[in-house]
Amino acid sequence: MxxxxxxxxxxxxxxxxxxxxxxxxxxxxxxxxxxxxxxxxxxxxxxxxxxxxxxxxxxxxATQRSQRIGVLVESAVEFGPTSTLRAVESAARLAGYSVSAIALRGGDEITPQEAVDNLTTQGIDALCVVAPRSSSIAALRKISIGVPVLVVKPDKDPTFLTVSVDQQEGTTLAVDHLVSLGHRDILHLAGPLDWLDARARERAFHARAKAWGIRERPIVVGDWTADFAYDFAKGIRELPDYTAIFAGNDDMAVGLIHGLADRGFSVPDDLSVVGFDDVPLSAHVLPPLTTIRQNFHALGVSAVDMLRAAIEKREIPRVTRIPAELLVRSSTAAPREGR
The missing domain is CATH 1.10.260.40 (lambda repressor-like DNA-binding domains)
Incomplete structure (x- = not known):
């Protein structure tokens, strides 16, 4: 219109x-x-x-409010945090709010205290924390913020409002898909376990593997990057006992596929690979990647709805977990006979 x-x-x-x-x-x-x-x-x-x-x-x-939401994002580089930030910005704009965002980025560039001070001096009505690490949550608990705070994280919290895409459901969908194809030995290449989403996926992976009675081998902890996964795959000298790999995000899944190809292994003939996120390129790598889609738009809308309710002292919406979705493409198949 x-x-x-x-x-x-x-x-x-x-x-x-x-x-x-x-x-x-x-x-x-x-x-x-x-x-x-x-x-x-x-x-x-x-x-x-x-x-x-x-x-x-x-x-x-007229309202005695700034109509501004502050967003503290752990990293504005990875796809998930960036997509969540964009979704929050879009939902906030639709609701008549502006957004001020600060990225921690890791290291000593800016502390959580400095980031919160920067945002609160802008007169924010609420604070949204995206893709946090456990260390940043611990730091936030020590800070007197003075406005409603929502943390995008998988588990409920005694201090903060929470909302997230259902990480347990997403992981369960990935493992169940591989098991339905006949895989009984699956490796999990996890993200850094200080990240709450990575930890939630790792816990859900072990729980689902145990429920199916499949082999529970030690996980490999990555750093979210395709380079790490590529190097890991290049280090595989012989075809391993495991027949599938569940990667903690799509970037690592793509790095795995590249590294396995350079090592002379075929996906999915030798190893099946599943990712997490559904980044735009995941449908166009070779082979196209089976992955878990996170609905970041719904996540942003829910986060803003909850914060607005808290600002206006209304009843907080009860929807705190957004459903995940399995997208089956060509990177997964039944293990070869004898595997």
């Missing part, structure tokens, strides 16, 4: 297209609590379609 007027869209145009009064639009913009959710979403969708920009200064003055 494009805006063809030469003038900037106004609140009455929003109201007309949404089929409500301009007062209802104003109440939605000012987070009035007694608006039907369907009406609120319809108005926000029209605002997005028209690219309507209300007077944020006046709105902040």
């Amino acid at each position: 494009a805006n063809t007027s030469a003038d900037k869209p106004n609140i009455r145009q929003v109201a007309q297209l949404a089929g409500v009064s301009h007062m209802t639009v104003s109440r939605v913009l000012n987070d009035y609590p007694y608006i039907k959710e369907a009406t609120r979403r319809r108005v926000l969708e029209v605002i997005e379609e028209l690219d309507y920009r209300p007077n944020m200064a006046a709105r902040a003055l």
Whole structure:
């Protein structure tokens, strides 16, 4: 629904297209609590379609809020954290909020305390923490933040609101798929276990392997990168006993496929490979990668919905786990006879 007027869209145009009064639009913009959710979403969708920009200064003055959400992201390099950040930014914009984001990046570039101080001085109404490590969560518990805090992590938390894609479900789907093909010896190439998502996948892998009664071999701990997985695969001299590898993310899965090919092994004829994330290129590597899709859009919407409810002191939505989805492609097959 494009805006063809030469003038900037106004609140009455929003109201007309949404089929409500301009007062209802104003109440939605000012987070009035007694608006039907369907009406609120319809108005926000029209605002997005028209690219309507209300007077944020006046709105902040009226609500005593900054209409800003701070986002602390552990790393803005990996696909998962970056996708989650973009999803939060999109959902926040649709809800009339701006976003200020800071990446920790690891090392000593900026501490969690410095990052929180930077964000809170901007007058944020809430804080969202994306893809955290256990060390950063421990640091956040020692900081007096003063606004609602949501952490995107797999497990519930006594201190913070939480929401995540269901890591246990995703891992279960991956293992069950391999078992259904006939695999009984599976290696898990995990992400760094200080990352809470990597740890959740590692725990779920062992639990599912035990449930199926398949061999529980030690995991290999990687660093999320394709280079690590490539080097690991290049180090395989002979065809191993395991017949499949479940990689903690798609980057490592792609590195595995490359390294195995350079070593002279075929995927999936010699080894099946499953990834996690569904990065855009996963459908176009050779062979196309079987993987677990994370719905980052739904994750961002849920995170913003929960934070808005906390800001407005409404009941917090109960949906804290977003379903994962198995995408079966050509990197997995039944093990060869005799394997």
